[in-house]
Every structure is written in structure tokens, then in C-alpha cells.
Amino acid sequence: MTQASTNAPMPSTKWPSHLRLALLMIISLAILVMSVAIGHSRLPLDRVIPAMLGLNEDFIVQTLRLPRSLLACSVGALLGLSGFLLQRLLRNPLASPDIVGITSGASVGAVLFIVVAAGAAPFWQPIWAFIGALTAAAALLGLTWKQRLSVTRVVLVGICLNSGFAAITTLLLVMSESTTSAMAYTWLTGTLYGANSAVNHWLIPATVVALLGCLLLKRELAVLALSDEQQVGLGLSTLPIRLLILCLSAAMAALAVSFAGAIGFVGLLAPHLTRQLLPKHLPGQLIGCALIGANLLLLADLAGRTLFLPRDLPAGIFVSAIGGPFFIFLLARQRR
Amino acid sequence: MLPKFSRLLAVTAMSLMLPSAYAELTINHALGTTTLPEPAVRIVTLYQGATDAAIALGIEPVGAVESWVEKPIYQYLRGELDYTTLVGLETQPNLEAIAALQPDVIIASEVRHAKVYDQLSQIAPTVAHETVFMFDETLELVAEVTGKADAADAWLAQWQADADAFQADIAEQLQDDWPQQVTMLNFRADHARIYFQGFSGQVLADLGFERPADHLKDTWGMKLTSKESIPSMNADVAFVFMEDDDAVQQTYQQWTAHPLWQTLDAVQNDAVYRVDQVAWNMAGGPLAARQMLQDIRSHYGLD
Numbered sequence: 259m260t261q262a263s264t265n266a267p268m269p270s271t272k273w274p275s276h277l278r279l280a281l282l283m284i285i286s287l288a289i290l291v292m293s294v295a296i297g298h299s300r301l302p303l304d305r306v307i308p309a310m311l312g313l314n315e316d317f318i319v320q321t322l323r324l325p326r327s328l329l330a331c332s333v334g335a336l337l338g339l340s341g342f343l344l345q346r347l348l349r350n351p352l353a354s355p356d357i358v359g360i361t362s363g364a365s366v367g368a369v370l371f372i373v374v375a376a377g378a379a380p381f382w383q384p385i386w387a388f389i390g391a392l393t394a395a396a397a398l399l400g401l402t403w404k405q406r407l408s409v410t411r412v413v414l415v416g417i418c419l420n421s422g423f424a425a426i427t428t429l430l431l432v433m434s435e436s437t438t439s440a441m442a443y444t445w446l447t448g449t450l451y452g453a454n455s456a457v458n459h460w461l462i463p464a465t466v467v468a469l470l471g472c473l474l475l476k477r478e479l480a481v482l483a484l485s486d487e488q489q490v491g492l493g494l495s496t497l498p499i500r501l502l503i504l505c506l507s508a509a510m511a512a513l514a515v516s517f518a519g520a521i522g523f524v525g526l527l528a529p530h531l532t533r534q535l536l537p538k539h540l541p542g543q544l545i546g547c548a549l550i551g552a553n554l555l556l557l558a559d560l561a562g563r564t565l566f567l568p569r570d571l572p573a574g575i576f577v578s579a580i581g582g583p584f585f586i587f588l589l590a591r592q593r594r
Numbered sequence: 595m596l597p598k599f600s601r602l603l604a605v606t607a608m609s610l611m612l613p614s615a616y617a618e619l620t621i622n623h624a625l626g627t628t629t630l631p632e633p634a635v636r637i638v639t640l641y642q643g644a645t646d647a648a649i650a651l652g653i654e655p656v657g658a659v660e661s662w663v664e665k666p667i668y669q670y671l672r673g674e675l676d677y678t679t680l681v682g683l684e685t686q687p688n689l690e691a692i693a694a695l696q697p698d699v700i701i702a703s704e705v706r707h708a709k710v711y712d713q714l715s716q717i718a719p720t721v722a723h724e725t726v727f728m729f730d731e732t733l734e735l736v737a738e739v740t741g742k743a744d745a746a747d748a749w750l751a752q753w754q755a756d757a758d759a760f761q762a763d764i765a766e767q768l769q770d771d772w773p774q775q776v777t778m779l780n781f782r783a784d785h786a787r788i789y790f791q792g793f794s795g796q797v798l799a800d801l802g803f804e805r806p807a808d809h810l811k812d813t814w815g816m817k818l819t820s821k822e823s824i825p826s827m828n829a830d831v832a833f834v835f836m837e838d839d840d841a842v843q844q845t846y847q848q849w850t851a852h853p854l855w856q857t858l859d860a861v862q863n864d865a866v867y868r869v870d871q872v873a874w875n876m877a878g879g880p881l882a883a884r885q886m887l888q889d890i891r892s893h894y895g896l897d
Contacts, residue, residue: 298690321716322689380709432785435792435814437705437726444685451686452710563688568680569660570688 275537329453331552336514338551341525343507354525355511358416362423363394364515384516391512448521448574527581624704624724633741634698646879659684727793727878761802776803777829783841789815824854832860835871
């Protein structure tokens with residue numbers, strides 16, 4: 259496994275770290291406000307901001323746009339953090355929840371719900387997806403436990419699980435009629451459509467708790483950057499740490515995809531963008547990664563619901579379209 | 595919000611003055627019970643069959659979702675939807691676009707829109723059908739919310755009469771060979787399908803067609819991925835619909851060139867008919883059902 263994730267070049271030190279983070283926070287807030295102001299119709303800021311703060315009643319802002327933007331923030335932040343932890347744990351820059359099978363486990367749960375439980379209340383779909391994701395995570399743990407969660411083993415088993423679950427999803431789709439498969443494809447693309455504030459009431463606090471949990475683990479995360487030999491040499495037992503980080507990463511990804519569908523790429527891209535944009539200071543990286551993940555999904559959803567009006571397209575289509583070019587731009591700039 | 599509120603006030607005031615003229619409508623449907631202060635005029639239809647049903651009743655929706663093929667509106671409905679605003683995809687209709695139209699009622703489908711039912715209901719009273727293809731019940735639902743139940747009853751009575759006439763005509767033509775067993779075939783880029791139920795299944799059953807014993811299952815149909823399964827397509831008559839796509843045509847050529855294809859009764863009877871995928875599968879409304887009946891009559895040379 260390569261060491262690239264920990265050897266990412268330091269961003270230029272022109273801007274001190276806390277200033278960069280503060281700037282990122284301001285930009286994130288601006289993107290959030292913009293995402294609520296722009297849509298099928300453009301709303302003036304003096305209408306949007308008071309409504310976002312709950313000072314005015316506003317149907318479009320409070321019922322249609324804000325819940326969706328807030329869901330994008332939670333899901334994006336969770337996916338970003340989940341990817342960050344996985345890349346640290348596996349010391350592999352290609353690791354992300356959609357590569358080690360957690361997302362495709364959730365997909366099996368969700369598609370099974372759409373195919374088998376058609377007619378059940380939509381409330382249950384995230385729960386089926388969540389169970390699917392946890393099943394995948396449990397399988398990943400179970401199959402790598404004897405090798406003490408060895409990095410190579412986790413990656414390989416994860417990739418196998420991923421294709422196994424993808425095969426089950428394909429099988430389910432092959433056996434279902436077109437009415438249901440249209441809904442399943444939307445889920446598999448990943449969408450924030452139909453977000454409601456009831457979910458946000460607990461998903462946002464859960465996201466904040468997850469971020470705090472990651473911040474509390476900063477020392478453990480620092481240890482994971484060392485090679486296996488170094489860890490052994492220092493007399494550290496890293497198995498409990500690895501178990502904890504893997505479970506936390508899986509739980510965050512499971513939570514995110516249960517509500518937004520199989521959104522890919524955020525978990526891969528957000529940690530990379532973070533390393534490119536923010537100094538190596540770990541707490542700053544964690545907060546920054548959550549913010550960057552949130553922004554990626556906010557912008558992707560904004561593109562999905564405004565670029566092809568009157569169509570409201572799944573955000574999953576646009577994540578790579580938004581994040582990819584930006585990442586390549588950063589890489590190219592680095593080389594110069 | 596204000597115009598809607600004042601309209602509500604006006605309606606309330608009028609109903610106080612004329613209690614008999616504006617009776618409330620209460621509709622039980624797939625996702626609950628919805629009350630309308632008066633029959634709806636501005637309707638938004640969120641699935642293809644509901645748009646078709648509205649046009650069948652002479653109502654032009656203020657908003658409708660775009661079609662699956664022949665985008666954005668099926669050929670057979672063009673010219674009927676001149677003042678209709680498109681509100682995006684059937685799977686994810688644009689809620690803001692719907693709200694901007696200030697409809698009196700929204701007609702949705704449980705399989706598509708259960709997740710956004712609460713939000714739709716906050717935009718306007720929303721009713722939903724369980725499916726997207728039961729054209730007769732869709733017609734009744736649209737008629738109920740628009741106060742056109744009489745027109746729907748008349749349409750359905752005419753449909754029944756025409757179905758009876760078809761059965762009498764075809765029994766006379768085919769004598770002992772009627773009733774026939776029918777199969778609906780669909781070819782895709784990488785597989786073939788047999789449809790048992792769904793929209794065309796219901797129309798064919800209304801017209802007195804029977805199905806092979808293997809096809810009498812309580813599912814939508816089956817996918818065939820191997821040409822070795824061709825014998826399971828067997829029936830007296832086969833209707834085939836597919837997209838006008840090179841890959842699909844190629845699959846069709848390959849499957850029909852297979853020796854097993856020649857063993858099918860429908861092929862030997864020279865009774866394999868190409869039909870329009872929109873009218874036979876994707877539209878799912880009463881006008882499409884009439885188009886199917888017309889197609890079948892002409893294939894049997896009854897007109």
C-alpha cells in the first residue's frame with residue numbers, strides 16, 4: 259500500500275492554518291445561503307436569510323429548500339469524514355466507503371426495500387439501507403479480524419464485498435419491473451430530493467457528534483499514520499484503535515447513504531481536497547474535511563436542481579462533475 | 595401565499611352563501627383522505643396515465659411531468675397540452691415548479707411520490723393512486739377531484755361496450771379459435787421480457803384475451819436473458835414493442851433468427867405484431883387503452 263495519503267505535499271504556508279479554516283467556514287456559510295436563495299426561482303437575500311433563521315414564515319425556504327440543503331450538509335460531512343478515517347486507517351489514498359463495500363451494502367438494503375416491500379411507508383427505506391450498510395461493515399470486520407484488520411486484507415476484502423453486493427443489486431434489478439427499477443436507479447445515483455426537516459432534527463446533531471468523536475480520536479488517528487513496523491516498534495497495540503476507527507467510519511457512511519442514496523465520490527474526494535487546501539494540523543483537517551464534503555454535495559445538488567430546469571435531477575450525477583475538475587486543477591497547480 | 599389565502603376566503607364566503615352549490619369533496623385514496631373545498635380546476639398530474647386521463651376528460655392540466663420517451667411530451671398528446679407547464683421528471687417532479695403553478699389539486703402515484711406526499715400536500719391537496727398504470731381507476735380518480743364523475747362513467751361505459759363489440763366481432767371471425775392466448779413481448783439491448791400484468795395486460799384481459807398457463811402469475815412478468823428461454827414466450831398471438839434503438843433492433847434480430855423462435859405458435863400462425871411502445875406500455879391512460887383497442891382491431895382486420 260502506498261503512503262501517498264500521509265505524504266501529501268503541504269499546502270503553501272502563505273495563509274496560517276486557523277485563517278484558512280475560518281475562510282473555509284465563511285465560504286461554506288455563503289454556499290449554504292446561496293443554495294437556499296437559488297432554485298426554480300431566485301429569492302432575494304433579505305427574504306432568504308430571515309427565513310433561514312426562522313424569523314419569517316416562508317414555504318419555499320423552510321419546507322422545500324432549507325431541509326434539502328441541510329441534508330446535503332450532513333450527508334456530505336459524514337461521507338467526507340468517513341472517507342478521511344478510512345484513508346488514514348488503510349493508509350491508502352483510494353479508500354472510501356463506496357470502495358470497501360459499505361455503500362453497496364446499503365444499496366442492497368434499499369433496493370430490496372423498493373423491490374420487496376413496495377407499498378410500505380417510505381419511512382422504512384433508510385432503515386433497510388442502514389441495516390444493509392451495517393451488514394457490509396460486519397462482514398468486512400468478520401473477514402479481516404483474524405488478520406488483525408491488516409490494511410491490505412481490509413482493502414482486498416472490501417473490494418470483494420463491494421462487487422458481491424453490487425451483483426446482488428443487479429440481480430434484484432434484473433428481476434424487478436420497470437416501475438420499481440426507475441425508483442431504484444434514482445436511489446443508486448444518490449439524491450437529496452424530498453428531504454424533510456424531521457430527519458434533519460436528529461441527523462444534524464448526529465453529524466456534529468460524529469465530528470466531535472473524530473476530534474477526540476486525533477491522537478489515535480496520528481498513530482495510524484505510522485507504518486505497521488513503527489507501530490510495533492513503539493510497542494503500541496493498534497488493534498482496538500483500528501476497530502474503533504473502522505466502526506466509526508462505517509457508521510458515518512451508513513447513516514449518510516441511508517438518507518441520500520448511494521452517493522459516491524464525496525468520501526474519496528473530500529479528504530484529498532482537504533489535504534490540498536488545509537495544513538496538516540489534524541483537528542483542522544477533520545473540520546475542514548467535513549466542511550468540504552458538505553460543500554461538494556451542496557453544490558452538486560444545486561447543479562442538479564437548477565441546471566436543467568424544470569427537471570430536478572439527482573445530486574449523485576453532479577458530485578464528480580463538480581469535484582473532479584476542481585481536484586485536477588489543484589493537482590496541476592501543485593505540480594508547477 | 596396571500597392570493598391562495600384570499601381565494602380560500604372567497605370560497606369559504608361563497609360556500610356560506612350558497613351551501614348547496616359548493617359541496618366539499620372528500621376523496622379516499624392510496625395515501626390517505628383528502629378534502630377539496632370544491633371541484634378542482636387547476637390540476638397538476640405527476641404520472642403519465644394521469645395526464646392522459648385528464649385529457650380524456652377534456653381537462654388540460656396546468657402542470658404535468660415529462661414523458662419517458664418522445665420527450666418532453668408523447669406524440670399523441672402534443673397539441674393537447676399547449677398551456678401545460680412541464681414540472682420535470684416523473685420520478686422527481688420539481689416541487690418548486692409545482693408550487694409556482696398554485697394548483698387546486700395534485701394527482702400523484704404512491705409508487706413514485708410517497709416520499710414527498712407531505713410536501714406535495716402542503717403545496718395543494720394531493721391525491722394518489724397505488725399504481726401508475728391502472729387506466730380505469732386513474733380516470734375515476736381524476737374525474738372525482740374535478741367533479742367530472744359523470745364523464746368518467748360515460749367513458750367507462752363506452753369502453754365496456756366497445757370491448758364487448760370487439761369480443762363479438764373476433765368470436766365471429768375466429769370461431770373456435772377464440773378466445774386466444776396472448777403474450778406481450780419486449781426486447782431490450784441485452785435481454786427480452788414477457789409482460790404478464792400491468793397496463794397492456796389489463797387492457798388485453800378487458801378485451802377477452804387469455805394467457806398461457808405459465809403466465810398466470812401474480813407478478814409483472816419476467817426477464818429472459820438466454821435465447822434458450824424462447825419457448826416460454828409461446829402463445830397464439832404475440833404483440834411486440836421495443837425502442838427504436840440500434841442495440842435493441844439487433845437483439846430483436848438475433849432472437850427472432852434463433853431456431854427456437856420458429857417453434858412458437860404465434861410465429862407459425864403469422865400472428866406476431868409490432869406495436870407502439872408508448873400506447874402499449876408507457877402511457878398508461880384511457881386514451882392509450884383506446885389506441886390499443888384500435889391497433890388490435892386493425893391487426894385482426896376487423897375495421
